[in-house]
Amino acid sequence: MLSQFYCLFLLLLHFFVGVTLSEEGECRRLNRADIEGRLSTKTPYRAIANYDETPPKYAGCHPTRIWSIIRHGTRNPSESVILQAQNRLSEIKKQILDQTTPPICTAELKKLRQWHWMHLNATEDEKLLVAEGEDELIELAERMQRRFPDLLPELYNPEWYYFKYTATQRTLKSAESFATGLFGRHRIHTVRYPPPLHEDPVLRFYKGCGKWKTDVDKNPETLVNARRFLAEPQMQSAVQQVRSSTRLPDLQPEDVQLMYTVCAFETAWHRPRRDSGSKSSHESVWCNFFDVAALEALEFFEDLEYYWNDGYGYELTHRIACPAIADMFAAISSSEETRPRRANATLYFTHSGTLLKLLAHLGLARDKKPLTHKHFASERLWRTSQIDAFATNLAFLRYDCDKGKPQVLVLHQERVVRLPGCPQDQDLCPLATLRRIYANSVDHCDREKMCRV
Numbered sequence: 350m351l352s353q354f355y356c357l358f359l360l361l362l363h364f365f366v367g368v369t370l371s372e373e374g375e376c377r378r379l380n381r382a383d384i385e386g387r388l389s390t391k392t393p394y395r396a397i398a399n400y401d402e403t404p405p406k407y408a409g410c411h412p413t414r415i416w417s418i419i420r421h422g423t424r425n426p427s428e429s430v431i432l433q434a435q436n437r438l439s440e441i442k443k444q445i446l447d448q449t450t451p452p453i454c455t456a457e458l459k460k461l462r463q464w465h466w467m468h469l470n471a472t473e474d475e476k477l478l479v480a481e482g483e484d485e486l487i488e489l490a491e492r493m494q495r496r497f498p499d500l501l502p503e504l505y506n507p508e509w510y511y512f513k514y515t516a517t518q519r520t521l522k523s524a525e526s527f528a529t530g531l532f533g534r535h536r537i538h539t540v541r542y543p544p545p546l547h548e549d550p551v552l553r554f555y556k557g558c559g560k561w562k563t564d565v566d567k568n569p570e571t572l573v574n575a576r577r578f579l580a581e582p583q584m585q586s587a588v589q590q591v592r593s594s595t596r597l598p599d600l601q602p603e604d605v606q607l608m609y610t611v612c613a614f615e616t617a618w619h620r621p622r623r624d625s626g627s628k629s630s631h632e633s634v635w636c637n638f639f640d641v642a643a644l645e646a647l648e649f650f651e652d653l654e655y656y657w658n659d660g661y662g663y664e665l666t667h668r669i670a671c672p673a674i675a676d677m678f679a680a681i682s683s684s685e686e687t688r689p690r691r692a693n694a695t696l697y698f699t700h701s702g703t704l705l706k707l708l709a710h711l712g713l714a715r716d717k718k719p720l721t722h723k724h725f726a727s728e729r730l731w732r733t734s735q736i737d738a739f740a741t742n743l744a745f746l747r748y749d750c751d752k753g754k755p756q757v758l759v760l761h762q763e764r765v766v767r768l769p770g771c772p773q774d775q776d777l778c779p780l781a782t783l784r785r786i787y788a789n790s791v792d793h794c795d796r797e798k799m800c801r802v
Contacts, residue, residue, distance in 0.1 A: 379639070379641060384612070384639075387645060387648045387734055388613040388616060388648070388734055389647075389733045389737075390737050391617055392734045393423055393620075393739055394485040394740035396738065398489070398762070399764050405496065405758065407750075407777055409751040409752055412747065415745070417697065417742060418743050418744075419523065420740055422484075422523050422526065423485060426475065426614050430607075430611075430614075431474070434466045441597065444597055448596060457634055477518055486530065487530040490528070491531075500694065505528070507541050509692055509693050509694060510692055511694065512541070513542065513543055513552065514542065515545055515552050520698040525540075528540045551697070552697050553703060554670060554672045558800035559802040561666060561669055565663045571663070575650055578649065578722035581722055581723075583725050584650065586642065587643035588601075591638050591643060594638040605643075606647065612633045615632075652720065652729070653720060656720045656731050660709045667706050667709035667710040671710070672794055673703070674710060674790040678783075678791055681757065704741050705736075708737075713736070713766060714731050715731075716730050738762075742760070742762065743760070744759070744761075745758075747780065755779070757778050758776055768783070771783065771786070
Protein backbone atom coordinates (compact mmCIF):
# COMPACT_ATOMS: atom_id res chain seq x y z
CA MET A 350 0.00 0.00 0.00
CA LEU A 351 2.81 2.39 0.94
CA SER A 352 4.56 1.69 -2.33
CA GLN A 353 1.37 2.61 -4.22
CA PHE A 354 1.17 5.94 -2.39
CA TYR A 355 4.86 6.54 -3.13
CA CYS A 356 4.33 5.93 -6.86
CA LEU A 357 1.32 8.25 -6.83
CA PHE A 358 3.40 10.89 -5.06
CA LEU A 359 6.12 10.68 -7.75
CA LEU A 360 3.56 10.97 -10.51
CA LEU A 361 1.99 14.04 -8.93
CA LEU A 362 5.40 15.57 -8.35
CA HIS A 363 6.30 15.02 -12.00
CA PHE A 364 3.01 16.57 -13.10
CA PHE A 365 3.11 19.68 -10.93
CA VAL A 366 6.81 20.39 -10.77
CA GLY A 367 7.78 19.05 -14.20
CA VAL A 368 10.93 17.20 -13.20
CA THR A 369 12.04 13.59 -13.33
CA LEU A 370 13.55 12.01 -10.23
CA SER A 371 16.09 9.24 -10.51
CA GLU A 372 17.03 6.83 -7.78
CA GLU A 373 20.08 8.99 -6.97
CA GLY A 374 17.89 12.04 -6.45
CA GLU A 375 19.03 13.74 -9.65
CA CYS A 376 16.64 15.25 -12.14
CA ARG A 377 17.18 15.13 -15.87
CA ARG A 378 14.45 16.34 -18.13
CA LEU A 379 16.26 15.54 -21.39
CA ASN A 380 19.03 13.23 -22.41
CA ARG A 381 22.24 14.69 -23.77
CA ALA A 382 21.50 13.88 -27.42
CA ASP A 383 18.18 15.73 -27.27
CA ILE A 384 20.04 18.87 -26.21
CA GLU A 385 23.27 18.68 -28.23
CA GLY A 386 21.57 18.37 -31.61
CA ARG A 387 19.37 21.48 -31.19
CA LEU A 388 21.77 24.28 -30.31
CA SER A 389 21.95 26.08 -33.67
CA THR A 390 25.40 27.56 -34.38
CA LYS A 391 26.50 26.74 -30.80
CA THR A 392 26.15 23.01 -31.49
CA PRO A 393 29.35 21.14 -30.53
CA TYR A 394 30.92 19.41 -33.51
CA ARG A 395 30.91 16.02 -31.73
CA ALA A 396 27.10 15.99 -32.15
CA ILE A 397 27.35 15.89 -35.95
CA ALA A 398 30.90 14.65 -36.74
CA ASN A 399 31.40 11.73 -39.11
CA TYR A 400 33.33 9.10 -37.16
CA ASP A 401 33.55 6.72 -40.12
CA GLU A 402 37.20 7.09 -41.16
CA THR A 403 37.02 4.68 -44.11
CA PRO A 404 38.99 6.20 -47.01
CA PRO A 405 36.67 6.81 -49.98
CA LYS A 406 37.91 4.82 -52.98
CA TYR A 407 37.17 5.48 -56.64
CA ALA A 408 38.61 3.00 -59.14
CA GLY A 409 41.48 4.42 -61.16
CA CYS A 410 41.41 7.78 -59.36
CA HIS A 411 43.45 9.18 -56.47
CA PRO A 412 43.28 12.51 -54.57
CA THR A 413 46.03 15.02 -55.40
CA ARG A 414 44.77 18.34 -54.02
CA ILE A 415 42.51 19.62 -51.25
CA TRP A 416 41.03 23.04 -50.53
CA SER A 417 39.23 23.18 -47.20
CA ILE A 418 37.59 26.00 -45.27
CA ILE A 419 36.83 25.37 -41.61
CA ARG A 420 34.95 27.28 -38.94
CA HIS A 421 36.77 27.77 -35.64
CA GLY A 422 35.96 25.35 -32.83
CA THR A 423 33.89 25.87 -29.69
CA ARG A 424 34.53 29.27 -28.12
CA ASN A 425 33.50 31.59 -25.33
CA PRO A 426 30.42 33.78 -25.83
CA SER A 427 30.52 37.42 -26.91
CA GLU A 428 31.06 40.20 -24.40
CA SER A 429 27.36 41.00 -24.50
CA VAL A 430 26.27 37.42 -23.65
CA ILE A 431 28.83 37.14 -20.83
CA LEU A 432 27.54 40.35 -19.26
CA GLN A 433 23.91 39.26 -19.61
CA ALA A 434 24.72 35.92 -17.97
CA GLN A 435 26.58 37.62 -15.12
CA ASN A 436 23.74 40.07 -14.52
CA ARG A 437 20.30 39.10 -15.78
CA LEU A 438 20.78 35.33 -15.52
CA SER A 439 22.14 35.73 -12.00
CA GLU A 440 18.90 37.56 -11.15
CA ILE A 441 16.83 34.70 -12.58
CA LYS A 442 18.94 32.23 -10.59
CA LYS A 443 18.17 34.17 -7.38
CA GLN A 444 14.44 34.27 -8.18
CA ILE A 445 14.41 30.48 -8.59
CA LEU A 446 16.40 29.85 -5.42
CA ASP A 447 14.29 32.28 -3.37
CA GLN A 448 11.19 30.15 -3.88
CA THR A 449 10.04 28.18 -0.84
CA THR A 450 10.44 24.93 -2.77
CA PRO A 451 12.53 25.57 -5.91
CA PRO A 452 11.24 23.58 -8.90
CA ILE A 453 14.31 21.41 -9.30
CA CYS A 454 15.55 18.46 -7.31
CA THR A 455 18.45 18.17 -4.93
CA ALA A 456 21.40 17.56 -7.24
CA GLU A 457 20.38 20.30 -9.67
CA LEU A 458 19.59 22.67 -6.82
CA LYS A 459 23.17 22.33 -5.63
CA LYS A 460 24.45 23.00 -9.14
CA LEU A 461 22.26 26.07 -9.51
CA ARG A 462 23.48 27.48 -6.19
CA GLN A 463 27.08 27.05 -7.37
CA TRP A 464 26.47 28.39 -10.87
CA HIS A 465 28.13 31.64 -11.95
CA TRP A 466 30.12 33.09 -14.82
CA MET A 467 32.32 35.37 -12.75
CA HIS A 468 35.38 33.43 -13.92
CA LEU A 469 34.87 35.05 -17.33
CA ASN A 470 36.16 38.55 -17.99
CA ALA A 471 33.70 39.95 -20.50
CA THR A 472 36.30 42.08 -22.28
CA GLU A 473 39.34 39.79 -22.19
CA ASP A 474 37.72 36.36 -22.55
CA GLU A 475 35.03 37.02 -25.15
CA LYS A 476 35.02 34.64 -28.12
CA LEU A 477 38.27 32.91 -27.15
CA LEU A 478 38.67 29.32 -28.31
CA VAL A 479 38.21 26.89 -25.41
CA ALA A 480 39.77 23.46 -24.80
CA GLU A 481 36.86 21.67 -26.45
CA GLY A 482 37.40 23.80 -29.55
CA GLU A 483 41.03 22.72 -29.70
CA ASP A 484 40.03 19.07 -29.39
CA GLU A 485 37.43 19.42 -32.16
CA LEU A 486 40.08 20.63 -34.64
CA ILE A 487 42.73 18.13 -33.54
CA GLU A 488 40.32 15.22 -33.96
CA LEU A 489 38.95 16.55 -37.27
CA ALA A 490 42.52 16.70 -38.65
CA GLU A 491 43.28 13.19 -37.42
CA ARG A 492 40.16 11.75 -39.10
CA MET A 493 40.84 13.58 -42.36
CA GLN A 494 44.44 12.38 -42.35
CA ARG A 495 43.37 8.76 -41.82
CA ARG A 496 40.99 9.06 -44.78
CA PHE A 497 43.52 10.78 -47.04
CA PRO A 498 47.02 9.86 -45.78
CA ASP A 499 48.79 10.65 -49.08
CA LEU A 500 47.07 14.01 -49.41
CA LEU A 501 47.65 15.05 -45.77
CA PRO A 502 51.11 13.66 -44.91
CA GLU A 503 52.39 13.66 -41.32
CA LEU A 504 55.53 15.64 -42.18
CA TYR A 505 54.99 19.37 -42.70
CA ASN A 506 56.30 20.83 -45.94
CA PRO A 507 55.53 24.50 -46.71
CA GLU A 508 55.42 23.73 -50.43
CA TRP A 509 52.74 21.10 -49.82
CA TYR A 510 50.69 22.82 -47.08
CA TYR A 511 49.24 26.33 -46.98
CA PHE A 512 47.54 27.39 -43.73
CA LYS A 513 45.74 30.69 -43.22
CA TYR A 514 43.49 32.14 -40.50
CA THR A 515 41.75 35.46 -39.82
CA ALA A 516 42.94 38.12 -37.40
CA THR A 517 41.31 36.47 -34.36
CA GLN A 518 42.55 34.26 -31.53
CA ARG A 519 39.87 31.62 -32.18
CA THR A 520 40.91 30.98 -35.79
CA LEU A 521 44.64 31.12 -34.96
CA LYS A 522 44.20 28.51 -32.22
CA SER A 523 41.96 26.45 -34.50
CA ALA A 524 44.67 26.44 -37.18
CA GLU A 525 47.30 25.45 -34.62
CA SER A 526 45.05 22.70 -33.29
CA PHE A 527 44.43 21.32 -36.78
CA ALA A 528 48.19 21.37 -37.39
CA THR A 529 48.64 19.50 -34.10
CA GLY A 530 46.28 16.79 -35.34
CA LEU A 531 48.26 16.44 -38.56
CA PHE A 532 51.87 16.77 -37.41
CA GLY A 533 51.90 16.32 -33.62
CA ARG A 534 52.31 18.96 -30.94
CA HIS A 535 56.12 18.91 -31.09
CA ARG A 536 56.18 19.88 -34.78
CA ILE A 537 53.65 22.70 -35.06
CA HIS A 538 56.24 25.45 -34.39
CA THR A 539 57.54 24.86 -37.94
CA VAL A 540 54.20 25.67 -39.61
CA ARG A 541 54.22 28.95 -41.53
CA TYR A 542 51.26 31.33 -41.63
CA PRO A 543 50.85 34.50 -43.69
CA PRO A 544 49.96 37.69 -41.75
CA PRO A 545 46.25 37.54 -40.83
CA LEU A 546 43.90 40.18 -42.25
CA HIS A 547 40.93 41.82 -40.51
CA GLU A 548 39.08 42.07 -43.82
CA ASP A 549 40.41 39.03 -45.62
CA PRO A 550 38.88 39.03 -49.15
CA VAL A 551 38.71 35.20 -49.22
CA LEU A 552 38.25 34.16 -45.59
CA ARG A 553 35.87 36.99 -44.60
CA PHE A 554 34.67 38.38 -47.90
CA TYR A 555 31.65 40.07 -46.26
CA LYS A 556 33.80 42.26 -44.02
CA GLY A 557 34.18 45.63 -45.65
CA CYS A 558 31.29 44.96 -48.04
CA GLY A 559 29.37 48.19 -47.53
CA LYS A 560 26.29 47.24 -49.54
CA TRP A 561 25.85 43.97 -47.65
CA LYS A 562 26.20 45.79 -44.33
CA THR A 563 23.57 48.39 -45.19
CA ASP A 564 21.15 46.24 -47.23
CA VAL A 565 21.31 43.08 -45.13
CA ASP A 566 23.30 43.10 -41.89
CA LYS A 567 22.02 46.44 -40.55
CA ASN A 568 18.65 46.31 -42.31
CA PRO A 569 15.79 45.95 -39.76
CA GLU A 570 13.77 44.03 -42.37
CA THR A 571 16.35 41.22 -42.36
CA LEU A 572 15.14 39.88 -39.02
CA VAL A 573 11.43 40.48 -39.54
CA ASN A 574 10.65 36.74 -39.86
CA ALA A 575 12.50 35.94 -36.66
CA ARG A 576 10.61 38.71 -34.84
CA ARG A 577 7.29 37.49 -36.21
CA PHE A 578 8.04 33.97 -35.02
CA LEU A 579 8.04 35.32 -31.45
CA ALA A 580 4.27 35.71 -31.80
CA GLU A 581 3.72 32.23 -33.26
CA PRO A 582 2.11 29.55 -31.02
CA GLN A 583 5.25 27.37 -30.97
CA MET A 584 7.46 30.14 -29.60
CA GLN A 585 4.83 31.33 -27.15
CA SER A 586 4.45 27.74 -25.93
CA ALA A 587 8.21 27.54 -25.46
CA VAL A 588 8.24 30.68 -23.34
CA GLN A 589 5.26 29.43 -21.35
CA GLN A 590 6.92 26.04 -20.80
CA VAL A 591 10.03 27.70 -19.34
CA ARG A 592 7.90 30.01 -17.17
CA SER A 593 6.20 26.89 -15.85
CA SER A 594 9.40 24.89 -15.28
CA THR A 595 11.03 27.80 -13.42
CA ARG A 596 7.78 28.95 -11.76
CA LEU A 597 8.63 32.47 -12.90
CA PRO A 598 5.53 33.74 -14.76
CA ASP A 599 7.13 37.08 -15.67
CA LEU A 600 10.04 35.68 -17.70
CA GLN A 601 10.30 37.44 -21.06
CA PRO A 602 11.20 35.82 -24.41
CA GLU A 603 14.65 37.42 -24.23
CA ASP A 604 15.17 35.77 -20.82
CA VAL A 605 14.31 32.38 -22.28
CA GLN A 606 16.66 33.02 -25.22
CA LEU A 607 19.45 33.92 -22.78
CA MET A 608 18.87 30.68 -20.86
CA TYR A 609 19.00 28.77 -24.17
CA THR A 610 22.26 30.49 -25.18
CA VAL A 611 23.94 29.72 -21.86
CA CYS A 612 22.64 26.13 -22.00
CA ALA A 613 24.18 25.89 -25.49
CA PHE A 614 27.61 27.23 -24.57
CA GLU A 615 27.87 25.18 -21.39
CA THR A 616 26.83 22.04 -23.29
CA ALA A 617 29.36 22.70 -26.05
CA TRP A 618 32.21 23.35 -23.57
CA HIS A 619 31.93 20.01 -21.79
CA ARG A 620 31.78 16.52 -23.23
CA PRO A 621 29.79 13.88 -21.36
CA ARG A 622 31.94 12.38 -18.62
CA ARG A 623 32.93 8.78 -19.25
CA ASP A 624 32.94 7.85 -15.57
CA SER A 625 29.36 6.98 -14.67
CA GLY A 626 29.79 8.32 -11.15
CA SER A 627 29.56 11.94 -12.34
CA LYS A 628 26.91 11.59 -14.98
CA SER A 629 25.55 15.13 -14.85
CA SER A 630 28.32 17.12 -13.16
CA HIS A 631 29.25 18.85 -16.43
CA GLU A 632 25.76 19.25 -17.85
CA SER A 633 24.34 22.76 -17.87
CA VAL A 634 21.79 23.34 -15.14
CA TRP A 635 19.99 25.78 -17.47
CA CYS A 636 19.19 23.06 -20.01
CA ASN A 637 17.01 21.41 -17.36
CA PHE A 638 14.32 24.03 -17.75
CA PHE A 639 13.58 23.17 -21.42
CA ASP A 640 11.67 20.38 -23.06
CA VAL A 641 12.36 19.20 -26.62
CA ALA A 642 9.57 21.32 -28.13
CA ALA A 643 10.96 24.48 -26.53
CA LEU A 644 14.49 23.73 -27.77
CA GLU A 645 13.16 23.15 -31.28
CA ALA A 646 11.31 26.48 -31.26
CA LEU A 647 14.41 28.37 -30.07
CA GLU A 648 16.53 26.57 -32.66
CA PHE A 649 14.07 27.56 -35.42
CA PHE A 650 14.19 31.20 -34.27
CA GLU A 651 17.95 31.17 -34.82
CA ASP A 652 17.59 29.31 -38.12
CA LEU A 653 15.41 32.19 -39.33
CA GLU A 654 17.97 34.77 -38.23
CA TYR A 655 20.84 33.04 -40.02
CA TYR A 656 18.78 32.20 -43.12
CA TRP A 657 18.00 35.86 -43.71
CA ASN A 658 21.26 37.39 -42.52
CA ASP A 659 23.83 34.85 -43.78
CA GLY A 660 22.05 32.47 -46.12
CA TYR A 661 19.46 32.50 -48.89
CA GLY A 662 17.40 35.46 -47.66
CA TYR A 663 19.09 38.02 -49.91
CA GLU A 664 20.87 37.18 -53.16
CA LEU A 665 23.72 39.60 -52.42
CA THR A 666 24.61 37.67 -49.26
CA HIS A 667 25.70 34.55 -51.10
CA ARG A 668 26.85 36.26 -54.31
CA ILE A 669 29.67 37.96 -52.38
CA ALA A 670 31.12 34.53 -51.57
CA CYS A 671 32.54 34.36 -55.11
CA PRO A 672 36.14 35.26 -54.08
CA ALA A 673 36.31 32.08 -51.99
CA ILE A 674 34.94 29.98 -54.87
CA ALA A 675 37.45 31.53 -57.28
CA ASP A 676 40.26 30.80 -54.83
CA MET A 677 39.10 27.19 -54.52
CA PHE A 678 39.28 26.68 -58.27
CA ALA A 679 42.71 28.33 -58.43
CA ALA A 680 43.94 25.92 -55.74
CA ILE A 681 42.55 22.65 -57.09
CA SER A 682 43.17 23.50 -60.77
CA SER A 683 46.83 24.28 -60.13
CA SER A 684 49.50 22.01 -61.56
CA GLU A 685 53.28 21.65 -61.37
CA GLU A 686 53.58 24.06 -64.30
CA THR A 687 51.26 26.72 -62.85
CA ARG A 688 52.96 29.89 -61.65
CA PRO A 689 52.71 30.87 -58.91
CA ARG A 690 52.32 27.24 -57.88
CA ARG A 691 49.62 26.60 -55.28
CA ALA A 692 50.14 24.20 -52.38
CA ASN A 693 48.53 20.76 -52.63
CA ALA A 694 46.69 21.28 -49.33
CA THR A 695 45.07 24.68 -48.75
CA LEU A 696 43.56 24.93 -45.26
CA TYR A 697 41.62 28.02 -44.19
CA PHE A 698 40.25 28.79 -40.71
CA THR A 699 37.39 31.23 -40.51
CA HIS A 700 33.90 31.96 -39.15
CA SER A 701 30.23 30.99 -39.20
CA GLY A 702 29.26 33.85 -41.53
CA THR A 703 31.74 32.65 -44.14
CA LEU A 704 30.60 29.02 -44.11
CA LEU A 705 26.88 29.83 -44.28
CA LYS A 706 27.29 32.22 -47.21
CA LEU A 707 29.46 29.67 -49.01
CA LEU A 708 26.91 26.90 -48.49
CA ALA A 709 24.21 29.15 -49.97
CA HIS A 710 26.48 30.10 -52.88
CA LEU A 711 26.90 26.39 -53.63
CA GLY A 712 23.17 25.70 -53.39
CA LEU A 713 23.46 23.37 -50.39
CA ALA A 714 20.76 23.08 -47.68
CA ARG A 715 18.40 24.98 -49.94
CA ASP A 716 14.68 24.61 -49.29
CA LYS A 717 12.12 24.81 -52.10
CA LYS A 718 10.56 27.92 -50.60
CA PRO A 719 12.16 30.77 -48.64
CA LEU A 720 12.11 30.06 -44.91
CA THR A 721 9.55 32.18 -43.05
CA HIS A 722 8.04 32.37 -39.57
CA LYS A 723 5.21 30.13 -40.80
CA HIS A 724 7.46 27.17 -41.68
CA PHE A 725 8.22 25.76 -38.24
CA ALA A 726 6.22 22.58 -38.84
CA SER A 727 7.74 22.00 -42.30
CA GLU A 728 10.64 19.67 -42.98
CA ARG A 729 13.61 21.89 -43.76
CA LEU A 730 17.16 21.50 -45.02
CA TRP A 731 18.34 24.78 -43.49
CA ARG A 732 19.15 23.58 -39.96
CA THR A 733 22.06 25.49 -38.49
CA SER A 734 22.57 22.79 -35.85
CA GLN A 735 23.47 20.43 -38.71
CA ILE A 736 25.09 22.73 -41.26
CA ASP A 737 26.94 25.28 -39.09
CA ALA A 738 28.02 23.74 -35.79
CA PHE A 739 31.33 24.74 -34.25
CA ALA A 740 34.21 23.43 -36.45
CA THR A 741 31.91 23.16 -39.48
CA ASN A 742 33.97 22.28 -42.53
CA LEU A 743 33.77 22.24 -46.29
CA ALA A 744 36.35 20.53 -48.51
CA PHE A 745 36.97 20.21 -52.25
CA LEU A 746 39.31 17.37 -53.24
CA ARG A 747 40.73 17.01 -56.72
CA TYR A 748 41.10 13.46 -58.01
CA ASP A 749 43.35 12.65 -60.95
CA CYS A 750 42.33 9.54 -62.84
CA ASP A 751 44.21 7.04 -64.99
CA LYS A 752 41.58 7.45 -67.67
CA GLY A 753 39.62 10.61 -68.18
CA LYS A 754 39.68 14.18 -66.89
CA PRO A 755 40.16 15.39 -63.28
CA GLN A 756 37.25 14.90 -60.89
CA VAL A 757 36.20 16.68 -57.67
CA LEU A 758 34.88 15.22 -54.42
CA VAL A 759 33.02 17.66 -52.18
CA LEU A 760 32.69 17.08 -48.43
CA HIS A 761 30.56 18.96 -45.91
CA GLN A 762 30.93 17.93 -42.26
CA GLU A 763 33.22 15.14 -43.52
CA ARG A 764 30.41 13.65 -45.61
CA VAL A 765 30.14 13.47 -49.39
CA VAL A 766 27.71 15.97 -50.91
CA ARG A 767 26.61 16.18 -54.53
CA LEU A 768 26.32 19.76 -55.69
CA PRO A 769 23.40 20.94 -57.84
CA GLY A 770 24.38 20.61 -61.50
CA CYS A 771 26.83 17.77 -60.83
CA PRO A 772 25.92 14.12 -61.50
CA GLN A 773 23.51 13.01 -58.79
CA ASP A 774 24.21 9.30 -59.27
CA GLN A 775 27.92 9.43 -58.37
CA ASP A 776 30.16 11.11 -55.80
CA LEU A 777 32.75 12.55 -58.17
CA CYS A 778 31.95 15.60 -60.28
CA PRO A 779 34.10 16.39 -63.33
CA LEU A 780 36.26 19.43 -62.61
CA ALA A 781 35.26 20.91 -65.98
CA THR A 782 31.56 20.53 -65.09
CA LEU A 783 32.07 22.18 -61.71
CA ARG A 784 34.01 25.03 -63.32
CA ARG A 785 31.19 25.55 -65.82
CA ILE A 786 28.52 25.60 -63.08
CA TYR A 787 30.35 28.32 -61.17
CA ALA A 788 31.74 30.21 -64.17
CA ASN A 789 30.17 33.48 -62.97
CA SER A 790 31.81 33.05 -59.57
CA VAL A 791 35.22 32.96 -61.20
CA ASP A 792 34.89 35.09 -64.33
CA HIS A 793 32.54 37.81 -63.10
CA CYS A 794 33.42 38.21 -59.43
CA ASP A 795 33.57 42.00 -59.13
CA ARG A 796 33.40 42.33 -55.35
CA GLU A 797 34.06 46.07 -55.44
CA LYS A 798 31.08 46.63 -57.73
CA MET A 799 28.79 44.30 -55.74
CA CYS A 800 29.70 45.97 -52.45
CA ARG A 801 29.52 49.59 -53.57
CA VAL A 802 26.90 51.50 -51.57
